[in-house]
Amino acid sequence: MTSKGASVISRATEPVAPATLTRPRAALREGAATSWPLLLSIVPFGMITGVAAIATGFSLPLAIGMTVIIFAGASQLATMQLLTTGAAVAVIVLTASMINLRFLLYSASLAPHFQHLPLHWKLLLAYFTTDPAYGITIVALNERIPIPMKHWYYAGAAGLLWVGWIIGTLTGALLGTQIPTEWSLDFAISLNFIAVLIPAIRDRATLLSALGGGGVAIVARGLPFNLGLIVGALCGIGAGLLLEQWQRGSGNDAPRASDE
Template sequence: MAHTGTSARREFLAGCRDEAPLLLGVAPFGMIYGIAALAAGVPAWLAQLASAIVFAGAAQLVIVQMLAAGAGFVPIALTSGLLNLRHVLYSASMADYVHHLPRRWRLLLAYVLTDEAYAVAVLRYQQRHAGEADQAEQADSGTQAGGMDQVADLRHWYFLGAGFTLWAGWQLSTAAGLLFGTTIPPEWELDFAVPLTFIALLTLLLRERAGQAAALVAALGALAFAALPYKLGLVAAIVLGLTAGAWTVRRLEHAR
């Protein structure tokens, strides 16, 4: 059906369009990452490659921050491996929407399943009812035989459009940071933007008591275990923070 092709393209472009405003928020992180990577001594080509193979802003910032602090292989792998674990949640949340797709589609969509692409795509999937007028209109202009489900199925193109836009924005802003980074004198201390970014994100995340307990204990732990080699103290601090968070959740549940 020729009509499916144009609808697919329409979904893809709609995904690109809806993801675009988020790039305003993402681009500064990409640039900060690029600049901080150079400051940490990462070769530019490798910093750019990392944006393609890791493709997770927070983890990439954590990696360069830890490299700059002289952390070893194992602590960095453990910390960023833990931090990225949240993607399993996104994956679980998307499972019902994409389980019918062929494996090659799921392999592709998994690659673009990042925070910001997830945020946009999950809204499109949840809009099912709100979008029915739109879908009915499309069905009217095409063959009726396809029915609602076939139109609904094309939302993976929307997901791909959102993911692709984010991917392109992330690569370009990384490149901009790397280009910019070589010209900036170290006195500007732009590497300080990384802990500032963590402070900003932390404030947004600390809404509930258990999360606050986890953060406080992890921060104190980072100081208490500062002397551990290879920055392993950071891993210990995070694990201790998670324990404190879980303990607080349990205690609040008992108090109820």
């Protein structure tokens, strides 16, 4: 998703006369025009989530309800995986929270653009925020969308992705009841995580955090309530921070990710 985002971002930054964007409808439409190519990955990802929800044993309302209420694919898949392994509720909530903590970063980055809006607008736009929605809009928001049109533009781009995600989940959940278990479709959840994990590894420090997180999680698997996951994740984060610190100290700076 990130790579597609990047190619469309470059297109979105081509100079457009700012004077054209003065009406809400035009801004909505421009937002949707920016994000629609991402539907190609959002809708199938939503379908996989819907299929996984049925494979987990959820009813159709539960499958759709989860997508509308949580609206964050990786944490939804993690929640389902942990529910089937009988993890403690606290571990499920903690894991989903850790996965979704990254939204704080997006929130920090979007905040200046929406500062002038009333609370209900801020909450709506915050709810719409996803990795691709943020990635595809932030450059245009920073550089060329006039302040009175920013929320319309963002609502157009992120709202379209929301619709695609819901339609994908619904389709997947309807299909899921007819897919035999011999197809091992639950493995698509693992593959999806792998596909999300790989772009998150950008330099040595993030690579070390992934190796540390996975390695410690294997060793700590025996801990009760699936706590090995939390221990592994914290060790991975610590290892990444330490390496980054050490690289800075020795003046051997790794490329710093200031983009997300």
